[in-house]
Amino acid sequence: MIKVDLAVGKMFVFLSKEERGLFSKPKLSTIDAFVCPQCGRTELYASTPDIFVDK
Ligand SMILES: [Zn+2]
Secondary structure, three states: OEEEOOEEOOEEOEEEEOOOOOOOOOEEEEEEEEEOOOOOOEEEEEOOHHHHOOO
């Protein structure tokens, strides 16, 4: 698997999770994308999956 960029135009794509509460900002994570150079199979991973864990 080789690491590639996941982008819309020149902007990167983020995963976003809305937080409850008036002043909280949505949690954002970039996405790590990997492509198999033989068959093109693509896998996506949150770069910082820990931010989506409810504490
Ligand atoms: Zn493959």
